[in-house]
Amino acid sequence: MMEYIYTEPVGLTDLAVLEVGTQACSPDMAVGPCVRDMYILHYVHRGFGTYTTGGHTAHIGPGRLFLILPDAVHTYSPDPSEPWEYSWIGFTGTYAYRLFEQAGFSGSVLVRQPDAADPIDALFRELLGYRDTHAKELLLTGALYRLFGLLAIPPSAPPASPDAGPHVRKAVAFMNARYADRIGLPDIADHLGLDAKYVCRIFQQRLSMSPYRYLTDVRMRKACRLLRMQMLSIAEVARSVGYPDPLLFSRMFKRTIGLSPTAYREKARLESAGDKLPINGT
Incomplete structure (x- = not known):
């Protein structure tokens, strides 16, 4: 329509x-x-x-x-x-x-x-x-x-409850440590001892994003680093950042980064090769 x-x-x-x-x-x-x-x-x-x-x-x-x-x-x-x-x-x-x-x-x-x-x-x-x-x-x-x-208008963070900061910091530390495991919102909420809906609310208040978005961003940043290293297969990179299914990983990577994992790796390889080219033929 x-x-x-x-x-x-x-x-x-x-x-x-x-x-x-x-x-x-x-x-x-x-x-x-x-x-x-x-x-x-x-x-x-x-x-x-x-x-x-x-x-x-x-x-x-x-x-x-x-x-x-x-x-x-x-x-x-x-x-x-x-x-x-x-x-x-x-x-x-x-x-x-x-x-x-x-x-x-x-x-x-x-x-x-x-x-x-x-x-x-x-x-x-x-x-x-x-x-x-x-x-x-x-x-x-x-x-x-x-x-x-x-x-x-510059974005302004909505006010959070006084105790939200420590909870968010604890959740962030948990996701940065466990991103390679198959964790999700229930695991994060259990780790904090809080209701899942409340966790989502304080994340939105403090970071203007959901816990799922934050975890995805962490995983994609780690995946970019592994892809630039040119050592692991796409499936191995996927498993290393918490995605047992390489196809799901590829879809999420392209959705987040804008390139497929293969295209991102090739772009990084070409950029690295360009950095090593001699200057003025010397």
Whole structure:
């Protein structure tokens, strides 16, 4: 299912919305390689996909934003097993570059994870509601300013209960020590002697992520180090970081890092070989 709104923002030069839309993708709905003549900001409501531009590839999941620049060659495609649903807003204007830079999109970093407390999901979903509204161009442009305003606010950690800090530190130490074992949230909660839901809540308060996300990040960092060493097979790396199933490991690695383990290892090998090349033929 796909819905669009096209606009005619006559007289708006500082910032003007040209189109908005939403799309629930099927697995084969890839876009590009191609270019567009506007900025296009996507927000992923659910599912996963891959975005490539400027020689950089990112695997993007729910709650993340990715930005397409005018005249930049880009490709994006849904994950075959969990295709994404996203909304987008296309815009132009003399203020556009300054606004998206203030919102945290700069250089090659064209993907952002907004603060979970910000109503970004709801804001994108309400855009299509302006379809039959008088002066929808002004309303859509106002919504875009509000979106950039939310993204420009520095994230602030919500207050945690006084005793949350020691619990989180103990959980972090446990995961850093036991990442190679088949542990999960029940094991972490048992180690702390706390309810699993409470553990999730204090993790979100202190670290703005779930225990599962933290454990996955630890495992992927360790996996990157092992892959760069070029000594172990992919299956051996998987088992070394707590994944008995190499296929599951490969899927999680690509989802987190943006490359398959094989591609990451080859990239690391080429970079290492490049560092060893003689300079000026000497």
